[in-house]
Amino acid sequence: MTPVRSLARAMLSGIFVVSGYRNLRNPQRLATAAKPVTDRVAPMLQQVHPRFPTEPESMVRLNAAVQLGAGLMLATGRLSRPAALVLAGTLVPVTIAGHPFWNNDDPAARNNNQIHALKNLGLLGGLLLAAADTEGKPGLRWRTGHRIGHSRRSMQRAVRTARREARIAVRSASTARRLPG
Helix, strand or coil: CCHHHHHHHHHHHHHHHHHHHHHHHCCHHHHHHHHHHHHHHHHHHHHHCCCCCCCHHHHHHHHHHHHHHHHHHHHHCCCHHHHHHHHHHHHHHHHHHHCCHHHCCCHHHHHHHHHHHHHHHHHHHHHHHHHHCCCCCCCHHHHHHHHHHHHHHHHHHHHHHHHHHHHHHHHHHHHHHHCCC
16 A cells, blocks of 8 residues: 555544544433434334344444444555445434534524535545545456456457367368378
8 A cells, every 4th residue: 555545544534533432432422413313213223123222322332433443444454445435324424413504593503514514525525535446456347347358368269279170170080081091
């Protein structure tokens, strides 16, 4: 990994590691803000698994743990592409719950939440770039197409060789029949 990629991933993941750690230690401060979102998500989670925690404090703690773990993975370069996707997925409910500028009547609060929502949108863009980054190596789509093309050319060569050898065998057999004895 190049130094620029390492530095960029560490810088991008820093906010998730720090806020994940803080929110894991003190989830109560965000539980009231998260309640409107957790109340909407809780029925869907209950359908997935009935024992899944649906209390706002537990969900804040779970989100914080995921952000901390995925942030550390992104920072260290371990499974950085999936970690970036996971962080992008956790950023959406955090932005909706934490910065609902569309609900603010106070212009100062609306402006502040709008700035934070736009900041999170920028982080989301950076995470999507990190998820798409193949570190200069060809992506899976290119490698698959290249392998298919290579296999196709190998098969065509094998067919041409088999036809050529079959023609040689037919000529040899025809020559052998003409020889006396």
